[in-house]
Amino acid sequence: MGSLSPSKNAKLVGCWAHVRRKFFEANPKNSKTSLSAEELNYCNKLFQFEQEWDESPVEERYQKQQEEIKPIMEDFFN
Numbered sequence: 001m002g003s004l005s006p007s008k009n010a011k012l013v014g015c016w017a018h019v020r021r022k023f024f025e026a027n028p029k030n031s032k033t034s035l036s037a038e039e040l041n042y043c044n045k046l047f048q049f050e051q052e053w054d055e056s057p058v059e060e061r062y063q064k065q066q067e068e069i070k071p072i073m074e075d076f077f078n
Helices: 016-026 035-052 058-076
Strands: none
Touching: 016 035, 035 058
16 A cells, blocks of 8 residues: 555554544534534643644643643543
């Protein structure tokens, strides 16, 4: 398959912008109480944090991600 064939060292990752779009599309008439609205809020929090930290040094961003985003992700996947 050429360059698109899976690599033993490659890790499949997803794009949170695409995830957010799917939740947005699934949200009935922009409901504030649906499950998709709840998931949209998780995505919005992630994007807000990343935007706030945009100019932070890499080490600082990593530390903030561990402190702020990791708990959100754990909650999202539970």
